Amino acid sequence: MKTTLIIPNIGCPNCAMAITEHFKTLNIEAKVNVNQKKVTFTYSDKDSFTIILKELKAIGFPAAPIDYDEKRRRKYEKVRLIVATILVLPLAYTMFDNFGLNIVPDIMLNGYFQMGFAAILQFIFGFRFYKNAFYQIKNKNLGMDVLIVLGTSVAFFYSLYLTIFTDKTQLFFETSGMLIWMVTIGDYLEHLSQAKTTDTLKSLMALAVDEVRLIKNGEEQIVSLNDVNVGDVIKVLAGEKIALDGEIVDGASYIDDSVITGESIPKYLSVGDTAVGSTTNLSNTILIKVSAIGSDTVLAKIIKTVEETSLIKPKFQKAVDVIAKYFVFIILMIALVSFLVYQFILGKELSISLEVTTAVLVVSCPCALGLATPTSIAVASGLAFKNKILYKGGEFFELANKIDAIAFDKTGTLTKGDLIVSDYLGDIRYLSYTKGLEIHSTHPIGKSINNYRKDIIPFAIEEYEIIDGKGIKGTYLQDQIIVGSATFIAEANISNPFLNEFEKFTGEGKVVIFTAINKKVVNMIILEDEIKAESQTLITALKKMNINVYLITGDNENTAKYLANKVGIENYYSGVLPNEKAHIIKKLQEKHSVVAFVGDGINDAPALKQADVSFSVSNASDIATDTADVTLLDNDLKLVLIAIDLSKKTTANIKQNIIWAFLYNLVMIPLAIFNIATPLVGGVLHVISSLLVVFNALRLNLYKHKIK
Known part of the structure; x- marks a missing residue:
């Protein structure tokens, strides 16, 4: 069973780690989406849901x-930020x-005056940092809140000591107050930016309909x-959205499905x-x-797939997570050592030692x-x-x-x-005979001819007999x-005047059908599975990327060879x-490092998995059943190139973020140590x-693919 819950106070990856690690000890899988503040739990026992709610509360989430x-919560956060800004202005x-600059009134330099403003900021607006820090220490998973609480508390309580027991006016109340304010405004901006990363998901959710016209006992009711x-009948008027998946049982209409298929x-x-x-x-x-209702609908499956994509973690990020896990503890040790060195070895004033530590x-x-x-x-x-691509597999980003x-x-x-039908040889008036028999056939050839x-x-033609695997015969009037x-035709001992043409077209991998009337062949119909216009462009582009291209088909040698030559593929099976x-x-994996396969998502499931x-290359309704890493919601093969190219850009973007994060800490921590x-x-x-990481990620929205 799966349950997804909203956890409003998930603020950073350390929160995600705390939740994941805690529930791992309870044999419950927890996948945390920091951007959406959601956690998806997977469990087998139905009683586990109650345990999950209880444990979340116990660990502070x-x-x-x-x-x-x-929206209401975001409005509340905005009001808090405005009030905090008003309170921090006198301290600033x-x-x-x-x-x-001798422009500050004496009353504002008074320690007790500053303490009043700083205390409100420290313990009311900063309460959530204390609360989160408490649970982080309790859960032995130290995060950013611990550092904020220690840093601001040192500044506040040292200033409090100076105010009560000394006559010094060089205080640090403005430091503690402004730090709380800056982190608060940073969190607010960060959450706003993170919300923009899920704009597409929100637009998908907005497609859902709240009410429907239910037909029950012949009467129409508006219900939630x-x-x-499942099994109920709903009525949809012209111009209305169709609320749920289902089969049309009455009426006919044009349906705009561009939101799903593009x-x-x-x-x-x-x-x-x-x-x-x-x-x-x-x-x-x-x-x-x-x-289908609820999570079984096509829209719900798409939303779920997009949500779960956010949980993908390439291997290099998993290594970063290990570093982040011990990061705060290392910082605490560095801060403690810095304080001891400045205070007892270098003999600096206590205010300087505490300033460096903070x-x-x-x-x-x-x-x-x-x-x-x-x-x-x-x-x-x-x-x-937006480009009709659904990423599903976690390995894709680093393998692409x-x-x-x-x-x-x-x-x-x-x-x-x-x-x-690509070609027709013979008198066109005999096509009526061909169609008259083929209309009784359920084979795709019969449909195509008609x-x-x-x-x-x-x-x-009413008198007919279908001969499986060969054709169909019948009588019309006396014919x-x-x-x-x-x-x-040969088995009926009928001479065939089109044998040369037959050899030519079958050599091109086409299907050839003959019509004979009274022991005489009167026409030859040539059919082909039309090659997509973009196939050749795709193959050419892949070759320019130094990717070896193969064709694997159940068709015969002639058909495979013809198609391969047509689109520019040298190797085929x-x-x-x-x-x-x-x-x-x-076998191809024995010859190459990373092998990709493009199939239809259902018949090719074993190859997709291997x-x-x-x-x-699928449609939206197949996304729950196919095993592919990437589902293309449009038949345009250029999406293969876009999927590969976008994943490369994403991987590069992630690495830029990681490099920035490491360089920032490597540079700024020593600068803080040396005062x-x-x-x-x-x-x-x-x-x-933090904001630069989010803004750099948002830069991906500028992506535009160009086929080279």
Whole structure:
């Protein structure tokens, strides 16, 4: 079983680590999405839900109530920030006295005056830092809040000591107050920026409908979406959104499904067709029998996939997480050693020793390390969905730039997957005979022939016999008609005048069908699975990236060879059964470092699973069942290139964030140790460091792919 809960006070990756590690001891898997402040729990015992709620509260991360409103909370945070800004202004003004400017009134230099403002900031606005620090110490998972609490408390209580027991006016109340204010404003801006990383996800959620027209006992009722069950019939008027997935049982209409498929042309759906929730009914009233509700709907599955993408952690980020885990403890040791050296070895004044200690505590920034990956991946996954790409596999981001071989399925991947009549030889008037027999066939060839030249009407042939694997024969008036393969014609002892043409077209991998009337061949119909327009461009681009391209198909040698030559593939495997494709991928993995496979997501499941990186050329309704790392929600093969290129850009973006986070700490901590960076400077730079990571991740939104 799975449950997703909102945890409002998840503020940093250390929070995520604390939750994950705690529930691991209870044999409950917890996946934390810091950007969305959500935790997804996986458990087997139904009683575990109660335990989860209890344990979350015990470790300081209570779940949000049912009526939790993120907008209201954000408004509350904004008001708190405004009040904190008003309170910090008098303290900030006293800093002019430190610069030798005699413009500060004596009352503002009074220790008790400053203490009043600083105490409100320290213990009311800073209470959550104390609370979080308490739980971090209790859970033995030290985070940023511990450093903030120690740094500001040192400044506040030392100033309190000076105010009560000495006559000094050189106090640090402004330091503690401004640090609390700066961290508060930094958190607010950081959360706003993080919220932007999930804009795509929010737009998806906004597609959901709250109420539906339920038809019950012949009467129409407006009910909540939660009151609808599988099997119920709902009514959708023209211009309304379809609330849930289901089968149309009455009516017909044009449906705009661009939000799911990306196709701008509406589809005409009628009785028996499947309608997908969140799409729009454009023209007529229809009745739909609901087939999926809640988390089983296509929209819910897409949202879940995009959400889970944010949890992906490349191997290099896992190494960073280990460093971040011990980071705070190391900083505490450095701060303690710095204090001891300045106080007892260098013999500095207590105020200087404490200032250096405070600077070390507040300048360090473990948050930037932890945010490096999730923010970039959250932006990338949203951007990918806008391009009709769903990232699903965790290994994809670090393997994409290492792909040195890629194999393609043929039907429905490099080709459109539908046979069309490409050529017709013979007298066109005999096409009515061919159509008259093929209209009785359930084979795709029969459908394709009847879709050809709609202006020619098939004869009404009632007497017919289907010969499986060969063709169909029948009688119209006094004429004996045979439609089928060259073998079927030969077995009927009928001379075939089109044998030269037959050799030519079958050599090109095309399907050839003949019609014979009264022992005489009257036409030859050539069909082909049309190659997608972008296939050749894709193969050329992959070769320029030094990627070896392979074709794996169940078609015969001629068909495979023709297609391979047509799109520019040198290496191909023909006559391959679906279960054999995985074995070929395994062989390719012995020759190449990282092998990718592109298939249709269902028939190619074994090969998709075997490949190091897999792409499914699929539709939205398949995303829950296919095993691919990447699902392409559009049939445009250029999405393969975009998926690879965007993942490379994302990986580079993550590495930039990690390098920045390490360099910042490597530079700023020594500057604090040598008393070059003051606590206030450290606090400002601490905020900037985290924000830069988030802003760099948002820079991915500028991404535009160009085929080289």
